[in-house]
Amino acid sequence: MKQCLSIIVLFPIFFCSCKKENNTPNTPVIEIVDTSATLKLSGIFSNGPYGSVSGMAKVYLKDGKFTLVLDGVTISNGPDLHVYLSKEISPVNFIDLGKLKSTGGTQVYDIAGSPNFSQYKYALVHCQLFDHLFGSSQLL
Amino acid sequence: MKKILLICTMSLIYLIGFGQQTNTARSQQWLDLAATAGNSQGTVAASYVYTWKIGKRKKLQAGLGARFTSMFGKKVDFITAPAKLSRSNTTPFLIVFAGQETANWDTLTVQRPFANSLNLSANFGYNFNSRWSAIFNIDLIGFGFGRKSSAILTSNGVTRTEPNAKPAGFNALLTGDLDYGNLNSEFSIKYKLNDHWSVRGIYQYLFTEYKTNTIKQTAPDGTQVDRFRSKANNFGVGVSYAL
Numbered sequence: 001m002k003q004c005l006s007i008i009v010l011f012p013i014f015f016c017s018c019k020k021e022n023n024t025p026n027t028p029v030i031e032i033v034d035t036s037a038t039l040k041l042s043g044i045f046s047n048g049p050y051g052s053v054s055g056m057a058k059v060y061l062k063d064g065k066f067t068l069v070l071d072g073v074t075i076s077n078g079p080d081l082h083v084y085l086s087k088e089i090s091p092v093n094f095i096d097l098g099k100l101k102s103t104g105g106t107q108v109y110d111i112a113g114s115p116n117f118s119q120y121k122y123a124l125v126h127c128q129l130f131d132h133l134f135g136s137s138q139l140l
Numbered sequence: 141m142k143k144i145l146l147i148c149t150m151s152l153i154y155l156i157g158f159g160q161q162t163n164t165a166r167s168q169q170w171l172d173l174a175a176t177a178g179n180s181q182g183t184v185a186a187s188y189v190y191t192w193k194i195g196k197r198k199k200l201q202a203g204l205g206a207r208f209t210s211m212f213g214k215k216v217d218f219i220t221a222p223a224k225l226s227r228s229n230t231t232p233f234l235i236v237f238a239g240q241e242t243a244n245w246d247t248l249t250v251q252r253p254f255a256n257s258l259n260l261s262a263n264f265g266y267n268f269n270s271r272w273s274a275i276f277n278i279d280l281i282g283f284g285f286g287r288k289s290s291a292i293l294t295s296n297g298v299t300r301t302e303p304n305a306k307p308a309g310f311n312a313l314l315t316g317d318l319d320y321g322n323l324n325s326e327f328s329i330k331y332k333l334n335d336h337w338s339v340r341g342i343y344q345y346l347f348t349e350y351k352t353n354t355i356k357q358t359a360p361d362g363t364q365v366d367r368f369r370s371k372a373n374n375f376g377v378g379v380s381y382a383l
Contacts, residue, residue: 094301129251131290
């Protein structure tokens, strides 16, 4: 009987674990922006409903390749934060540039292809897991 | 839909009631708890099973049951579900061997899936000896419910957000990709500890279906698709109590 009780007690413990959500690294990332790249668009970040983002978003072009630079940003931490180029402030149609590298610093993200920036006119910091907007910047 | 739910509910009530009245040596009743884990997802399941022993030596067993399964996960990929798009042949049973039409597949990544199902199940077993047996069970029909979750539909490199993807409400085993909804099937090896308690090692093949609400996949033939399916191979353990 003890054996059976042990199994019942251990059964849920075996499968349940408390795992903290993976937050974005806090150590500021300082990446060098190629000085020969041409600045095409830029905008100032404003806070979203679920977080805060300060700093600038800048789109550079060099040798036919676009990059998005989060310049001097400070971002409140959260799980699964991604950087988007989006057609809307609340992202419906978007391009995922990848996970946010850090909550601070100057960060460079490659943009695949040549998106139409008259449509993809927002740079966003977005919590993908919970669909929460942390901050947005209109690229002008 | 209401009729189907009514039939399922009545079947389960009848099954449980009938089982409690006829517990003889030729039949067995089990309560079972199971938990499995796989890639980015896991399940817990509780079931009631009534089986009849078949044959002179009573080595075989077959029966029906009711099973509640909860599937949960994080960033689980679901692919285009309708059989006419996902497979080259949609003949029942033969569809299992049909080619996969991957060109028609889009991926819905559900961020925080949590899908529950209550299904009627078929159960089969073979007793190797007094302690060891092999068990196979599969969900037949029932209904599903669960948490709405945001999801990302990736179609030809374009990503769109679905804010309210939800689990399919109706489940039915129709073989292969013809299936609807959330269906659990298990193959397990069971070891009998004593007259009441047994433990199981489980391989699970789990179908989970989510439906989009605001955005849809446009298939090459123009079909608007809102059904997406995850097929998972999971492993786990179970505990059974013979009534």
